[in-house]
Amino acid sequence: MTSPLLSPFSFPNGLTARNRVWLAPLTNRQSHDDGSLGDDELRWLSCRAQGGFGVVETCAAHVAEDGQAWQGELGIFADRLLPGLRRLAAAIAAPGALGLVQLFHGGLRADPRLSGVPTWSASAVAEPDLPVPRAATEQDILLSIDRFRDAAARALAAGFAGVELHGAHGYLLGQFLSATQNQRTDRWGGAWENRARLLRETLRAVRAAVPASFVVGVRLSPEDWGQAKGLDLDENLALARWLVEDGADFLHLSLWDSSKPSQKRPDAHPLPLFRVAVGASLPLVVAGGVWTRAEAEALLDRGATAVALGRAAITNPDWPERIADPAWQPRRPPLTRAELYERGVSETFAGYLRRWKGFVAD
Numbered sequence: 001m002t003s004p005l006l007s008p009f010s011f012p013n014g015l016t017a018r019n020r021v022w023l024a025p026l027t028n029r030q031s032h033d034d035g036s037l038g039d040d041e042l043r044w045l046s047c048r049a050q051g052g053f054g055v056v057e058t059c060a061a062h063v064a065e066d067g068q069a070w071q072g073e074l075g076i077f078a079d080r081l082l083p084g085l086r087r088l089a090a091a092i093a094a095p096g097a098l099g100l101v102q103l104f105h106g107g108l109r110a111d112p113r114l115s116g117v118p119t120w121s122a123s124a125v126a127e128p129d130l131p132v133p134r135a136a137t138e139q140d141i142l143l144s145i146d147r148f149r150d151a152a153a154r155a156l157a158a159g160f161a162g163v164e165l166h167g168a169h170g171y172l173l174g175q176f177l178s179a180t181q182n183q184r185t186d187r188w189g190g191a192w193e194n195r196a197r198l199l200r201e202t203l204r205a206v207r208a209a210v211p212a213s214f215v216v217g218v219r220l221s222p223e224d225w226g227q228a229k230g231l232d233l234d235e236n237l238a239l240a241r242w243l244v245e246d247g248a249d250f251l252h253l254s255l256w257d258s259s260k261p262s263q264k265r266p267d268a269h270p271l272p273l274f275r276v277a278v279g280a281s282l283p284l285v286v287a288g289g290v291w292t293r294a295e296a297e298a299l300l301d302r303g304a305t306a307v308a309l310g311r312a313a314i315t316n317p318d319w320p321e322r323i324a325d326p327a328w329q330p331r332r333p334p335l336t337r338a339e340l341y342e343r344g345v346s347e348t349f350a351g352y353l354r355r356w357k358g359f360v361a362d
Contacts, residue, residue, distance in 0.1 A: 003323055005296055008054075009305055011249045011283055013212050015161060017098050019054035020300065021320040024287045024308035025102040025164070025219075027059050027070065028349045033114075035062070035075020037084025040346035042091055047344030048313060049097035052320035055306065056097045058088070060104040060166050063151035064144065066115045067105030067172065072348060076101060076151045085158035098161040100215065103151050103206075105144060107172030108133040108181070109227065121175045122182035122189060141188060141198060144172065149205040152216065162215025165202060168254045170227030173199045177239075178230030192235045199239070200246050207247035217250035217283075218243050222270050223263050225256050233264040233273070240277040250283035252308065258288030258299055275303030291330050293323040314353070317343045334361035 010016045023045075030041035041059075049056045061076040062068045068075070075081050085101075092099035108121035108130060120140055121133040136144075152163045167173040175181045176198040182189045188197055199218070207216050221228035222236045240251055253274060262270050275284060287308035290296050296307040312319055316330045335343075337350045337360065345353070353359045 001326070003293055003297060003326075004300055005293065005307065005323060006320065009283060011162075011215050012281070013215065013249060015098070015213065015215055017054035017306070018096055019052070019320055020306040021053050021296070021323075022055040022285055022287075022306045022308040023048045023053045023057055023313050024310040025057045025059050025166070026310055026314070027073075027352065029070060029072030029352050030346050030349055031072050031074040031084075033071060035065075035068070035073065035077060036081055037074060037088055038072065040348060041074060042088055044344045044346070044349065045088065045099075046091035046095075047317045049092045049095045049099075051316075051318035052095075053097055053309075053313070054320065055100060056092045057100045057102055057164060057308075060102050060171070061151070062110075063103050063105055063147040066117050066120070067107070067110050067147075068114045069106035069110050069171070071111075071114065076103065076154050077147065079154065082154060082158055085154065085160075089155075089159035093159065093161075098215075099159075100162045100164050100217075101151075101155040101160050102164045102166050102219070103148055103155075104166035105147070105172035107175045109171060121172065122178070122184055125181050125183060127181075135184070136188075138186075145198070145202050145205050148202045149209045152206040152214075153209050156210050156214050162217065162249065163206065164250075164252060165199065165206065165216070165218045167199050168219045168221040168228060168252075170221070170229060173202065174221060174228055174231075177235075178228075179232070180230030182230070192238065196235075196239050196242065200242060203243060203246045203248060215249045216247065217252055217285075218248050219252040219254055221254050222274070233262055233270070237273055237277045240274055244278050244282055248282070250285055250305075251278055252285040252287070255286060255288030258286055258290060259295070269302055271299065271302040271304055291332065293326065293328075296323075311356075311359075314340070314345060315343065333359040335359070336361045
């Protein structure tokens, strides 16, 4: 039986993805220190497009130099980066995939050693092993909205199909959403409507700067996990409804473990809750430890439109093509560096993957 994962789906603007298998945005450190595209990053992403993924998303790309969070991070903060971005967009599109750029700013998790300037965030709140950021001024906040807007315009000029605003995993947009990291008392903090203002205003600015044919979506962490802190499920369900009103073309939920129920409501899985919040037709993408065809199809049954793969996509660059055989089982770690290289993973990326226990065999 043909998997429903291999059927196409359309965004609200009519743009159609060839299937429902999505490459999740994955930190890989394979670009240059000045933000320009590296050949290894180009190879990694184009390999997944060639392997049949319907949507191929870049790693988090910083929209401002002071938002860079790690070495080798793809940038989209200046026009001088357009030649590389054009190469990347063309390489993803050539096999038939839709290419999206994930736009982000590290906020308090940016690395001042890379930018040369102190970090800033919603508030001057200390986090373990990080310098205390300065609290953002009104000018900082308004400028950041402009940076996201301009980065989206660059993605359009480069030939990408769309962008995703990274509101998950505790980066700048998520720091403003947080009840613990955002301690402001002005219009950008306090009540949920105020903490959500930066993400909503950013989405509106981006949406207004690009044509309807260009996809604009948002990634969220529905509840606390890892660096995502101070988040509430019901607040995020309200936010999901607002983002639809603000013009989002899709919502991407980062669940980490998509087999588990909500923390706040142990009797409920997050997907059906968000499906009700966004309505029946808006594309709802979910990521979270998916390896097999059966696991991915179960998420479609719960209300997902598409399923984003991370680790499974690293070890199985042709996952969408292989699941046509219902007996096929994906390759799982550990893999040697040579095996990873065959799958489009450079030595640099393999070095980063060593922090995942048992992923790299040598």
